[in-house]
Amino acid sequence: MKFITSNFVRCAVKSCDGTEGSFPLNFQDCKLQLEEQEFNEEFIISMLERLDWSALVKVASQLGNNAIPPQKPSLDDINEVLLKDLHSLLLETQIIEGKMICDNCQHVYYIKDGIASFLLPPHLAK
Amino acid sequence: MSRPEQIAPPEIFYNDIESRKYTASSRVQHIQAKMTLRALDLLNLEEDKSHFLLDVGCGSGLSGEILTEEGHVWIGMDISADMLATAIDRDIDGDMFLADMGCGVPFRAGTFDAAISISAIQWLCNADTNTNEPKFRLARFFNTLYSSLRKGGKFVGQFYPANEDQTVQITSAAKVAGFQCGVVIDDPESRKNRKHYLVLQAGSSARPLNVDGMEVEKMNGKQVAAQKLTKVSKKRLKAMETKKEYIKRKKILNEKRGKEVRKDSKFTGRARKARF
Ligand SMILES: C[S@@+](CC[C@H](N)C(=O)[O-])C[C@H]1O[C@@H](n2cnc3c(N)ncnc32)[C@H](O)[C@@H]1O
Ligand SMILES: [Zn+2]
Numbered sequence: 001m002k003f004i005t006s007n008f009v010r011c012a013v014k015s016c017d018g019t020e021g022s023f024p025l026n027f028q029d030c031k032l033q034l035e036e037q038e039f040n041e042e043f044i045i046s047m048l049e050r051l052d053w054s055a056l057v058k059v060a061s062q063l064g065n066n067a068i069p070p071q072k073p074s075l076d077d078i079n080e081v082l083l084k085d086l087h088s089l090l091l092e093t094q095i096i097e098g099k100m101i102c103d104n105c106q107h108v109y110y111i112k113d114g115i116a117s118f119l120l121p122p123h124l125a126k
Numbered sequence: 127m128s129r130p131e132q133i134a135p136p137e138i139f140y141n142d143i144e145s146r147k148y149t150a151s152s153r154v155q156h157i158q159a160k161m162t163l164r165a166l167d168l169l170n171l172e173e174d175k176s177h178f179l180l181d182v183g184c185g186s187g188l189s190g191e192i193l194t195e196e197g198h199v200w201i202g203m204d205i206s207a208d209m210l211a212t213a214i215d216r217d218i219d220g221d222m223f224l225a226d227m228g229c230g231v232p233f234r235a236g237t238f239d240a241a242i243s244i245s246a247i248q249w250l251c252n253a254d255t256n257t258n259e260p261k262f263r264l265a266r267f268f269n270t271l272y273s274s275l276r277k278g279g280k281f282v283g284q285f286y287p288a289n290e291d292q293t294v295q296i297t298s299a300a301k302v303a304g305f306q307c308g309v310v311i312d313d314p315e316s317r318k319n320r321k322h323y324l325v326l327q328a329g330s331s332a333r334p335l336n337v338d339g340m341e342v343e344k345m346n347g348k349q350v351a352a353q354k355l356t357k358v359s360k361k362r363l364k365a366m367e368t369k370k371e372y373i374k375r376k377k378i379l380n381e382k383r384g385k386e387v388r389k390d391s392k393f394t395g396r397a398r399k400a401r402f
Contacts, residue, residue, distance in 0.1 A: 002221040005201055012225065012232035014266070023234050037219075043176040043199055050178070050236070091199070115210055118203070118225035118232055125229050126262070 001116040004090040006059045007051055011102035012109075012118045014126070021103030024055035027062040030098030030111070037091045044083050044090070048075070060089065129288060131252045140185070140206035149186040149212050155376070156369040158188040158244055161321060163365035165189075165242045165282040166196060168310065168325055170336035177239040180274065182227050182283070183246025185209040187218035193242070194219045195379070196361075201238075203227065228263030230270035237274050243283035247324065251292045264295065268303035271326075278331030281305070283324040293322065297347045300326055308345025310337055312352045322349075 011022035053072035060068045068089075073082055100109040100116065107124065110117055130139050140148070148154055171177050176197045181190045184202025186209050193200045202222040204210055210222050225232065228250055231241075250267060251260050271281060287293040293309060300307045305326040313319040325335050327342050335342045338353035358366075367375070 001223060004199075005221050005223070008201075008233045008237040009223075010232050010234050012229055014230065017270075040176055040197075040199075043178075046176070047178065052234070114214065115207075116223040118223055118229075119205070120226070120229050125226070 001095045001111050001114065002091060003059070003093040003095070007056055009118070011104060011107060012120055013102065013105050013107055013124050016102060016104045019104040024052070024059050025100035025102055025109065027059055027095070028099045028101060030063055030095050032063060033094045033096050034088070034092050035094050037087070039084060039087050041080075041083055044087050045078065047090070048072070048078070063095070129286070131249055131288070136249050137205045137207070140209045142208045142211070145186055145206065145208040145212040149188065149216070152369065152373055155188055156372045159192050159372060160365045161244050161284045162189040162192040162242065163361045164312065164321070165244065165284060165323065166192070167359050167361040167365060168282045168323060168336055169240050169242070169280050170333055171240060172333060178237070180231065180233070180238045180241035181220065182231070182241060182243035183249070184213070184220065184222055186212035187216055187220065187222070189242065189244040190218055190220040203231070227267050230266045231274045232270070233274040235273045236276045238279060239276055240279055241271060241275065241281045243281070243285070245284060245286060247283050247285045247296065248287055248292065251288070251295055260295065264299035265302065268300045268305065272303045272305060272328050275328045277329055279328045280331065280335055281324070281326040282335070285322055285324060287322055293349065296324060300324065301347050304328065306342045307347050308337065308342050309349040310352055311349055314351040
């Protein structure tokens with residue numbers, strides 16, 4: 001799973017819809033890998049507005065990166081270095097093993113061999 | 127030919143062997159690529175701009191790789207682990223995860239610019255296990271799809287309805303979820319080549335769907351035959367290329383990228399090269 005997805009995916013359980021704890025998920029015991037991707041500056045700029053910065057800071061720190069500025073950079077102070085860092089974080093950082101836990105229902109989602117599973121057991125699937 | 131939906135649930139039908147067979151077929155590749163380009167044509171996204179898209183029932187990435195080629199960044203979801211494993215083997219660029227669309231599209235509000243689905247949503251009409259209730263699953267899917275899209279967000283989904291009833295089931299569920307909705311039928315006179323595209327828009331958009339000049343609002347859930355076009359868009363044109371042209375174009379593209387296809391099993395050993 002790419003880091004970017006952590007900024008958008010929420011708990012899949014229906015009773016967690018709209019609850020505060022269902023996003024972002026809490027990441028635990030994660031193994032990371034960097035995989036080179038083509039840099040698309042315009043895409044990163046266009047995503048900036050959509051990013052939930054506090055979720056980004058939180059998840060990055062759960063993954064061991066505490067160097068993210070606490071405030072979202074504004075369009076005025078972005079520069080190439082910053083955009084490349086963001087690109088690397090969002091699109092090149094892969095979570096290949098780990099757990100994601102919902103703060104609301106405590107359900108644990110697993111990431112194995114790079115693929116996250118949001119499949120729900122039958123009792124949660126309704 | 128019996129329909130896959132009637133043989134087994136999707137995660138069982140698309141097992142390792144079927145996933146590979148499906149993905150390796152140049153006939154399938156060509157058809158899926160054509161339909162994806164047609165879906166993009168209908169979506170009418172701003173040209174020359176990368177969008178953030180969702181591919182529902184992304185499978186082994188035959189639809190998604192067209193999204194990549196067209197410059198988009200996408201997330202895919204699919205219920206079949208073997209289809210996703212095949213996608214990893216093919217070094218597909220989208221971020222894919224396992225999920226059942228009938229349990230909803232698990233993203234926070236306003237995530238995607240648009241979403242597509244190619245040859246998948248008819249599966250929602252199947253009550254293939256005793257816990258599967260199509261009505262609830264369709265409602266859950268469209269409600270969560272709606273909220274996962276940005277305001278004015280659009281969805282185009284090519285699907286294979288088993289009968290008229292299924293089309294009505296699908297469009298009604300989409301309407302109840304709040305979508306402006308219609309179905310475009312390409313090649314309506316050919317039983318074999320006829321293709322259904324569910325077109326949805328979440329409220330008004332500055333760049334509405336391109337339903338051959340018709341407004342989706344006016345479609346009101348109805349089915350319309352695709353118009354014979356006077357002005358053909360680049361994507362539509364590409365979608366009309368022959369299989370031979372397609373294979374040739376793919377070959378050149380793959381060579382350019384220096385792609386190699388790996389052949390290991392399930393997800394193991396599929397981690398791609400690390401930078402350090
Ligand atoms: C014909 S394949 C199409 C795959 C891909 N879109 C393409 O164009 O090649 C249909 C896909 O839908 C997936 N599918 C079926 N039911 C699903 C569900 N409930 N949730 C998610 N994916 C599903 C299947 O696993 C399969 O990969
Ligand atoms: Zn939850």
